[in-house]
Amino acid sequence: xxxxxxxxxxxxxxxxxxxxxxxxxxxxxxxxxxxxxxxxxxxxxxxxxxxxxxxxxxxxxxxxxxxxxxxxxxxxxxxxxxxxxxxxxxxxxxxxxxxxxxxxxxxxxxxxxxxxxxxxxxxxxxxxxxxxxxxxxxxxxxxxxxxxxxxxxxxxxxxxxxxxxxxxxxxxxxxxxxxxxxxxxxxxxxxxxxxxxxxxxxxxxxxxxxxxxxxxxx
Numbered sequence: 001x002x003x004x005x006x007x008x009x010x011x012x013x014x015x016x017x018x019x020x021x022x023x024x025x026x027x028x029x030x031x032x033x034x035x036x037x038x039x040x041x042x043x044x045x046x047x048x049x050x051x052x053x054x055x056x057x058x059x060x061x062x063x064x065x066x067x068x069x070x071x072x073x074x075x076x077x078x079x080x081x082x083x084x085x086x087x088x089x090x091x092x093x094x095x096x097x098x099x100x101x102x103x104x105x106x107x108x109x110x111x112x113x114x115x116x117x118x119x120x121x122x123x124x125x126x127x128x129x130x131x132x133x134x135x136x137x138x139x140x141x142x143x144x145x146x147x148x149x150x151x152x153x154x155x156x157x158x159x160x161x162x163x164x165x166x167x168x169x170x171x172x173x174x175x176x177x178x179x180x181x182x183x184x185x186x187x188x189x190x191x192x193x194x195x196x197x198x199x200x201x202x203x204x205x206x207x208x209x210x211x212x213x214x215x216x217x218x
């Protein structure tokens with residue numbers, strides 16, 4: 001009987017662990033916890049503010065296309081806890097991504113979330129790369145959906161002749177975004193040239209040229 005009890009406890013512990021791994025963010029412990037972005041309190045998330053209203057759960061920022069007159073011809077408009085304070089502890093967020101013809105959302109990862117995109121307009125070539133360096137790619141059109149697994153490098157490019165747009169959903173209030181090129185060539189302090197020349201099999205001049213292009217604008 002004792003061994004059966006131990007087995008049951010073990011199974012319960014494994015079930016609890018697996019359940020915790022399914023969600024990208026911790027489960028909420030109360031109805032709402034509207035983020036107080038001004039608080040100096042350090043938490044895994046944000047402190048709750050006391051005076052809340054319906055506006056804390058509202059955001060109109062995804063209604064209009066973002067400007068795409070930039071280097072990559074694409075703009076991400078986030079709707080995370082930093083824009084919608086009421087998302088704090090709720091484990092979800094969204095974004096709108098707009099692409100000019102030829103626009104690219106460069107290879108990047110979301111360390112805290114899986115992403116799913118719904119095409120509003122246009123057509124995109126999208127893909128993600130597994131840890132075994134296998135590419136899964138597809139062309140998606142208006143009304144279609146594609147999913148990018150959590151933490152894997154992925155991208156979207158508009159190879160069409162008209163603008164495109166998607167709405168993206170994330171299972172995290174703050175998924176985080178790390179662009180591969182910027183992380184390696186525009187970090188602070190910068191990665192040593194010898195690391196980059198050996199990793200990419202390019203010369204020092206090429207490394208410095210890429211760093212100068214990706215350096216944050218002052």
